[in-house]
Amino acid sequence: MKVELRGVTKTFEGKSPVVALDSIDLGVRAGEFVCLLGPSGCGKSTLLNLVAGLDQPTSGDVLVDDRPVRGPGTDRVMIFQTAALFPWLDVLGNVEFGLRMSGAVRREREDIARRHLRMVHLLDFEQTFVHQLSGGMKQRVALARALALDPKVLLMDEPFGALDAQTRDLLHDELQNIWSATAKTIIFVTHNVREAIVLGDRVVVLSPRPGRIKQEFVIDLPRPRQIENYAVVDLSREILNVLKDGGQGAVLPGDGRPGTLS
Numbered sequence: 001m002k003v004e005l006r007g008v009t010k011t012f013e014g015k016s017p018v019v020a021l022d023s024i025d026l027g028v029r030a031g032e033f034v035c036l037l038g039p040s041g042c043g044k045s046t047l048l049n050l051v052a053g054l055d056q057p058t059s060g061d062v063l064v065d066d067r068p069v070r071g072p073g074t075d076r077v078m079i080f081q082t083a084a085l086f087p088w089l090d091v092l093g094n095v096e097f098g099l100r101m102s103g104a105v106r107r108e109r110e111d112i113a114r115r116h117l118r119m120v121h122l123l124d125f126e127q128t129f130v131h132q133l134s135g136g137m138k139q140r141v142a143l144a145r146a147l148a149l150d151p152k153v154l155l156m157d158e159p160f161g162a163l164d165a166q167t168r169d170l171l172h173d174e175l176q177n178i179w180s181a182t183a184k185t186i187i188f189v190t191h192n193v194r195e196a197i198v199l200g201d202r203v204v205v206l207s208p209r210p211g212r213i214k215q216e217f218v219i220d221l222p223r224p225r226q227i228e229n230y231a232v233v234d235l236s237r238e239i240l241n242v243l244k245d246g247g248q249g250a251v252l253p254g255d256g257r258p259g260t261l262s
């Protein structure tokens with residue numbers, strides 16, 4: 001397994017301790033695309049943080065390449081809902097920034113950055129500053145910046161959750177292309193059932209807090225998939241039922257737009 005959680009429990013201590021994750025067993029194979037679905041507060045971001053090494057489990061083990069995660073590393077990169085880009089740098093500067101640590105010289109950094117900007121179709125915008133970009137473009141820059149580091153594992157926390165439907169669909173296509181070209185291992189958190197089906201080899205449904213694995217679905221539909229495919233819509237009904245069952249009202253009725261659970 002590329003990433004493995006064995007009996008992982010995470011409790012946040014405080015006046016009233018919160019059990020965010022309870023006895024999670026999850027293995028993700030190298031090159032696999034796994035989507036996590038679950039009601040708000042069920043511990044999805046917590047799970048990504050544990051894999052990223054930004055936090056430690058209360059009990060159980062988090063392993064990457066069979067070794068316990070001791071902290072963050074460039075082999076695992078996180079992408080958030082709003083791209084945390086540097087406003088004082090242009091697009092190229094943002095993408096090559098992470099490479100400065102790697103000791104690559106400027107020319108080399110720029111070559112790598114441009115290669116990844118081409119992947120996300122932003123090569124013409126390398127001198128554009130962050131405030132001049134749309135939300136979708138910012139997420140593309142964040143994706144290029146992450147990919148430029150050549151991590152083996154991408155951890156994506158609702159990365160398209162704040163985008164309009166058209167931009168999101170476009171990014172679904174791009175991410176599917178990039179994933180098949182680069183064979184990254186991806187753990188992708190979303191609230192959107194159809195998005196999970198479009199992207200995932202496997203969809204893992206978590207229960208309301210404390211997050212436990214409720215059910216897993218292997219998605220063997222042919223790729224590339226689109227959000228409006230009949231098979232995607234059909235399967236989304238089935239998965240939505242699992243989510244709703246015991247969802248305690250946390251599952252909102254929706255229309256497939258980001259931020260809803262259909």
Ligand SMILES: Nc1ncnc2c1ncn2[C@@H]1O[C@H](COP(=O)(O)OP(=O)(O)OP(=O)(O)O)[C@@H](O)[C@H]1O
Nearest residue numbers: 012018020038039040041042043044045046047209
């Ligand atoms: N650093 C922290 N300290 C205390 N409690 C925390 C911390 N991080 C998360 N929690 C709690 O753990 C639970 C799970 O939070 P988490 O952010 O993982 O949920 P989530 O599934 O990502 O939710 P959402 O879908 O809304 O993003 C929540 O009850 C949250 O309040």
Ligand SMILES: [Mg+2]
Nearest residue numbers: 044045046157
């Ligand atoms: Mg979250």
